Amino acid sequence: MDTRAPAPDPAAKWVTLPSWLITQTALHAHRLVTDGLAAVDARGHHFRLLAELDRIGPVSQATLGRSSGIHLSDVVAALNELADRGLVERTPDPVDRRRNTVTITAAGRRQLRRQERRLARVQEELLAPLSLPEREQLTRLLGEVLRHHSGRD
Amino acid sequence: MDTRAPAPDPAAKWVTLPSWLITQTALHAHRLVTDGLAAVDARGHHFRLLAELDRIGPVSQATLGRSSGIHLSDVVAALNELADRGLVERTPDPVDRRRNTVTITAAGRRQLRRQERRLARVQEELLAPLSLPEREQLTRLLGEVLRHHSGRD
DNA sequence: GGAAATGGTTGGCCCGGCCAACGTTCCGAT
DNA sequence: ATCGGAACGTTGGCCGGGCCAACCATTTCC
Numbered sequence: 001m002d003t004r005a006p007a008p009d010p011a012a013k014w015v016t017l018p019s020w021l022i023t024q025t026a027l028h029a030h031r032l033v034t035d036g037l038a039a040v041d042a043r044g045h046h047f048r049l050l051a052e053l054d055r056i057g058p059v060s061q062a063t064l065g066r067s068s069g070i071h072l073s074d075v076v077a078a079l080n081e082l083a084d085r086g087l088v089e090r091t092p093d094p095v096d097r098r099r100n101t102v103t104i105t106a107a108g109r110r111q112l113r114r115q116e117r118r119l120a121r122v123q124e125e126l127l128a129p130l131s132l133p134e135r136e137q138l139t140r141l142l143g144e145v146l147r148h149h150s151g152r153d
Numbered sequence: 154m155d156t157r158a159p160a161p162d163p164a165a166k167w168v169t170l171p172s173w174l175i176t177q178t179a180l181h182a183h184r185l186v187t188d189g190l191a192a193v194d195a196r197g198h199h200f201r202l203l204a205e206l207d208r209i210g211p212v213s214q215a216t217l218g219r220s221s222g223i224h225l226s227d228v229v230a231a232l233n234e235l236a237d238r239g240l241v242e243r244t245p246d247p248v249d250r251r252r253n254t255v256t257i258t259a260a261g262r263r264q265l266r267r268q269e270r271r272l273a274r275v276q277e278e279l280l281a282p283l284s285l286p287e288r289e290q291l292t293r294l295l296g297e298v299l300r301h302h303s304g305r306d
Numbered sequence: 307g308g309a310a311a312t313g314g315t316t317g318g319c320c321c322g323g324c325c326a327a328c329g330t331t332c333c334g335a336t
Numbered sequence: 337a338t339c340g341g342a343a344c345g346t347t348g349g350c351c352g353g354g355c356c357a358a359c360c361a362t363t364t365c366c
Contacts, residue, residue: 007303008222014204018276018288019182021295026179027323028302029172034352043352051167062313069161071355076315098313098362123171129301134294135171141283141291142174148282149181150160180354187321196321215344224324229346251331251344 029126036118040111041085045070045078047119050087050112053104060099061090087111182279189271193264194238198223198231200272203240203265206257213252214243240264 008015015021037043052068053059059067065075079102082088087108093099104112127135161168168174190196205221206212212220218228232255235241240261246252257265280288 008201009205009209009220012205012208012220014201014272016292016296017272018292018295019186019272019279021292021299022175022182022279023179023186023322025295025299025302026176028299029175030352033172033176045353048161048167052162052165055165056162060313067162067165071353072314073316073356074354096313096363100314119167119170119172126172126175126302127298129297130294134297137290138294138298139169139171139174141287141294142171142178143169144282144287145280145291146174146178146181149178149279176353183321198322213344224322225345226325226347227323249332249344253345 029122032122032126033119036122037115040114040118042111042115043078045074046082046087047112047115049075049078049082050104050108050115053088053102054109054112058101058103060093060096061102062099064102082108085111182275185275185279186272189275190268193267193271195264195268196231198227199235199240200265200268202228202231202235203257203261203268206241206255207262207265211254211256213246213249214255215252217255235261238264 015024033044037047048068048070049064052064056067061075061079062072065072068075070078079088079090083090085107087105089103089105090100091103093101127138130138168177186197190200201221201223202217205217209220214228214232215225218225221228223231232241232243236243238260240258242256242258243253244256246254280291283291
């Protein structure tokens, strides 16, 4: 068959619903990010975890999950993959034996830099059609909406 | 354990990346839409299919999939569910026996109205923190980005 | 000392987007 | 007129990201 992503008929009225515009734009953004990260053998979770690890230093998996907004069960899985690649180290916490202390390795930091470079280019690509003030407008508005829906929902 | 959606630490620098803002806002939008539709026992695909069916009249599944931007294999599944609920009718096309002609029923149209009402309220909820001109700005900018990434990728 | 909370792990579900394979039917070019 | 390629419908499967439940070990609080 086809088989490819068909773009919906622009005449449909629902394609102008804000919820549609946002989720659809997000789909493209997600694709760009996914592809960009895949080019350095990573996925979204990997980046977020490494970035937080680099920012806040060695922590337990639970606090890492909290500060990166990733569900603990997913943290476990992603951390396994990162550890397999030697980008991260898991060592038992001597003071609290329930905990694993997770530390980013030098290789992990290098990989993080690669990912950051990649993602920077993705932003450029994503917002290509917008002028600089428009980009700022957009991020401001999105930030506003996001903040509103973050405190409580 | 927790178990709840943790919000990432706002101090992380990656939470200001446009790609993050968009996908994250989309997550909230998606939740609102999903919940709204679930309240009338529907999902996104159902709405899109019914809406297109109502707009363009009886068509084959393939063209329906194209005009609603849904992969054919997913159209089949969603159509099964709609047919089970009596919201849609599948009749073999006499002139081309490969095709099924899909028609929205009266009940389907009523259900569509319910969904539309629901979704209208979702938009309100989603954009609550924005003023009217801001909402227009946002939809304009998103539309722009979306258009840019739709021609080709 | 014992109940409750916390940490890690495993296994599973959902939605939406996608792909591959297969049988049926139709159509166009030779 | 035939025969190859294309379109149609269907099934079954994969992926990413978000989530939940259950479970055991450990620790903290009463």
